[in-house]
Amino acid sequence: MFKATVIVKRRPSIVDPQGKAVEQGAKLLGFNNVSQTRIGKYIEFFVNTDNKENAKQEVEEYSHKLLANPIMEDYEYTLEEVK
Amino acid sequence: MFKATVIVKRRPSIVDPQGKAVEQGAKLLGFNNVSQTRIGKYIEFFVNTDNKENAKQEVEEYSHKLLANPIMEDYEYTLEEVK
Structure with a gap:
């Protein structure tokens, strides 16, 4: 048996509205150092x-x-053998 | 400047309906070895x-x-210094 971990990300050229929305919330809460959030x-x-x-x-x-x-998304994965 | 990577996961005791739904689709497509998908x-x-x-x-x-x-979620993060 293997445990798989897959990470799925939008390609860098594609806008991420969810990340933008969360970051806008962050600005309103005073997080001024955070930028380029992508989810x-x-x-x-x-x-x-x-x-x-x-x-x-x-x-x-x-x-x-x-x-x-x-x-519009890329993925990468790792596999780890488990008992 | 730092690049942060945050991973957010539901606690193991909390059901993940999104993972269950995707896995149901997987079964219909014939992926019979896949189990316990959590997103x-x-x-x-x-x-x-x-x-x-x-x-x-x-x-x-x-x-x-x-x-x-x-x-209902836990998070872990890494920080990496960038120029």
Whole structure:
């Protein structure tokens, strides 16, 4: 079994309205040093296989088809074997 | 200046409906090995100060007040000095 961690981020060229909105709130609360807030996703799950190649393939397909929007997001992942 | 990376996750005891929904989609697409999908946030921003203690304090306050919901989420962060 593997534990997978996937990070999904918008491409740097694509505006992030959620980050902008949160940062606007921050300014109103007096956080004047904070800038360029960008909000992505941090996804964890388990892959029930003992073969690392199979696990990789499954994580990539899952990320590509369901976790990330390949039009405007990039993803990166790590795999860690667990008992 | 510091670059901050904050990861926000629901506490393990709290159900994650978004993760469950995505995983249901995964099952329909034939991903039978994937389980316990949980979706959190991955946030990046810059803190415009040269004092690491100030940066830490600002990141913690920002996370606590705006990025995470302290009732049901935990956060962790890293700070990296940038020019």
